[in-house]
Amino acid sequence: MSRYWGDEVASLSPYVAGEQSKAEGLLKLNTNENPYGPSPRVIEAIGQAAGPNLRLYPDNTSKALRQAVGQLYDIDPDCVFAGNGSDEVLAHVFKALFRRQGRPLLLPDITYSFYRTYCQLYDIPVQLVPLSDDFAIVPDDYAGPHRQPPAGIIFSNPNAPTGRVLALAEIAGIAAANADIPVVVDEAYVDFGAESAVTLLEQRPNLVVVQTLSKSRSLAGMRVGLAISSPTIIEGLNRVKDSFNSYPLDTLAQAAAVAALEDPSYFDETRQAIMRERDDLTQQLAALGFEVLPSMANFVFARHPQHDGGELARALRAQNVLVRHFNLPRIDQFLRITVGTPDDSRRLCSVLKRIMG
Ligand code: PMP
Numbered sequence: 001m002s003r004y005w006g007d008e009v010a011s012l013s014p015y016v017a018g019e020q021s022k023a024e025g026l027l028k029l030n031t032n033e034n035p036y037g038p039s040p041r042v043i044e045a046i047g048q049a050a051g052p053n054l055r056l057y058p059d060n061t062s063k064a065l066r067q068a069v070g071q072l073y074d075i076d077p078d079c080v081f082a083g084n085g086s087d088e089v090l091a092h093v094f095k096a097l098f099r100r101q102g103r104p105l106l107l108p109d110i111t112y113s114f115y116r117t118y119c120q121l122y123d124i125p126v127q128l129v130p131l132s133d134d135f136a137i138v139p140d141d142y143a144g145p146h147r148q149p150p151a152g153i154i155f156s157n158p159n160a161p162t163g164r165v166l167a168l169a170e171i172a173g174i175a176a177a178n179a180d181i182p183v184v185v186d187e188a189y190v191d192f193g194a195e196s197a198v199t200l201l202e203q204r205p206n207l208v209v210v211q212t213l214s215k216s217r218s219l220a221g222m223r224v225g226l227a228i229s230s231p232t233i234i235e236g237l238n239r240v241k242d243s244f245n246s247y248p249l250d251t252l253a254q255a256a257a258v259a260a261l262e263d264p265s266y267f268d269e270t271r272q273a274i275m276r277e278r279d280d281l282t283q284q285l286a287a288l289g290f291e292v293l294p295s296m297a298n299f300v301f302a303r304h305p306q307h308d309g310g311e312l313a314r315a316l317r318a319q320n321v322l323v324r325h326f327n328l329p330r331i332d333q334f335l336r337i338t339v340g341t342p343d344d345s346r347r348l349c350s351v352l353k354r355i356m357g
Helices: 040-049 063-073 085-098 114-121 168-177 231-243 251-261 264-287 309-318 342-356
Strands: 080-083 105-108 126-129 152-156 183-186 207-212 225-228 299-303 334-338
Touching: 040 251, 063 080, 063 225, 063 251, 080 085, 080 231, 085 114, 085 183, 085 207, 085 225, 085 231, 105 114, 168 183, 225 231, 264 299, 264 342, 309 334, 309 342
Parallel strands: 105 126, 105 152, 152 183, 183 207
Antiparallel strands: 080 225, 207 225, 299 334
16 A cells, blocks of 8 residues: 655654653653753743733744843843744754755764754754764864765763863854854753854854753643744744744743743752762762763763673663663663652662662
């Protein structure tokens, strides 16, 4: 029987996200969600927005949200683009900036898997740049001259799933050496100790900073992502968005996002708690014999010299603890573990102790 779709679609493999079960008793440390709920002000704002006005279409320019981001970083709201999670923002970035350029996108060989998925989906050639032996991005490898002129560059900072960071000066160097192409820095995890490249934008209009409210603002369920860049690049993203006639964010998500950005003390308290717990968890895992990469994200990336990563992940799953394992070259011995509460770390480590004997 005809399958009704072509070879291109047949070649796509569905994205396998970390297991999303919310079953009771499950310790979910596999998708880097925030262990603390969103700010109480967010819940209040959603309550207020959830009224008769829901009969109206949302503001398709997300003006209040872009203004709140503008205030946060002291930038013009015209430098801000909002979408349903940073995954959707990234889709617009790929469509607007990298598609049909006839040149490859440069990216690390180990980074967020969606970049390659989007390249496949939008027919963008890929040029992979290996990480160093200690899993760091090597800035010089992106500075050029390039074998083939690239359409652009993308990486996460901190990188995922390694948690390793580049310094701002290194990012500035990459952007300066590639001034005629977009350099995208995905800052999904930037609020857990790294510095945002937003401050470089004035000097480097080719930088595109992508952020999410899913992690440090604890709004994964609302789907809010941002691109922050020069007005010209943002205009390109808006052209792509508008040609799909899309409403990027629903009314409740916009209200929630504004309220989250306007509660800096809750944000600070919870992210500091997560950073403290990252240190504690790192020590507890090291005491169990794990090698833990230095992380500036809300997860750690760790391997045990005597235990297979995949087997550990399966054994943990059997004990109702979810962590992330990637069946990929170089990192298949690692576990990526989301930083939760102190209780979460204790439970994880006591189960690990039992499993590893
Ligand atoms: N970028 C990176 C590096 C991520 O790890 C994630 C989360 N999986 C995302 C973007 C997407 O996050 P969201 O769509 O929830 O904003």
